[in-house]
Amino acid sequence: MGSLLSIADIKDNVTCILDLASKIKAGEMEEKPLEGKTLAMIFQKSSTRTRISFDVGMYQLGGRAIFLSSNDLQMGRGEPISDTAKVLSRFVDGIMIRAIKHSDVEELAEHSDVPVISGLTDLEHPCQALADMLTIKEHLGDWKGKKICFVGDGNNVCNSLLLIAPLLGMDMSVACPKGYEPADKILKIAQEYADENDTQIIISDDIGVALENVDVVYTDVWVSMGDEAEAKQREIDLAPFQVNSDLMSIANDGAIFMHCLPAIRGQEVTGEVIDGPQSVIYDEAENRLHAQKAVLYYFMKD
Secondary structure, eight states, rough: OOOOOSGGGGGTTTHHHHHHHHHHTTSOEEEEETTTOOEEEESOOOOOOHHHHHHHHHTTTOOOOEEGGGGGGGGTTTTOHHHHHHHHHOSSSSEEEOSOOOHHHHHHHHHSSEEEEEEEEESHHHHHHHHHHHHHHHHHHSSOOOOEEEEEEOOOHHHHHHHHHTTOOOOEEOOOOTOOOOOOOHHHHHHHHHHHHHEEEEEESOOHHTTTTOOOEEEEOOOOOHHHHHHHHHHHHHHGOOBBHHHHHOOOOOOOOEESOOOOOOTTBOOOHHEEEEEHHHHHHHHHHHHHHHHHHHHHHH
């Protein structure tokens, strides 16, 4: 069975899942492979892309999805996560959860008898990273030998990208102010992957160093859900790391711009960049659907 809580969970199967996503997008797979299957979707955080793409994805694969907010579950009123996992396992064929704490998702998976798929936690966003890599291959032709730079706060999206990039032969850099580096435990694993695949990981507060020879420039909001109390300080600290036309000019010719959305124009990125010719944000958003259909197929198909 297995679950997808981290890119590390599919270390040896990343290429397989991405190839599957490409075939699904091209209409080369069987129709309705998950007919009769049901996915429970638990949302502790609000969502646009995650909710819609998983819901539509299950429908297109022949199954159905059930939306469950914290208000819809006894888990929101104190029921142990273990009980929720055991009960849902009797009703559904898979569980997708968009959670606040990564530890909650780990506990859910530990007690579940069906696959658990992370739709985001405070530590990682694996489905976003898969969609990103599908988009990069479509626009740049391949991953191997390419370099991606994440600019800004070393958050959950950055963490998942750090894990997946070296597995696909990509170098990765992170341009962030001191104190905003990615999680140490993620960096340790990412470096191990980089060593195994002869790729490079760079973390720097020097934008020029991080952006050297870059093919993909990626950023995200400065204030993630849960960080609202730090908003003013984050805006001050991260202001020098705004992605604008001057910053994009440092990257390679033909470099693309990516953002997982939602975006705040004028903050982490200027309108001229995110709405400009180098931006592939809407292809990236669409590919959430195709990448997640591949994940659903991979984990839930008999």
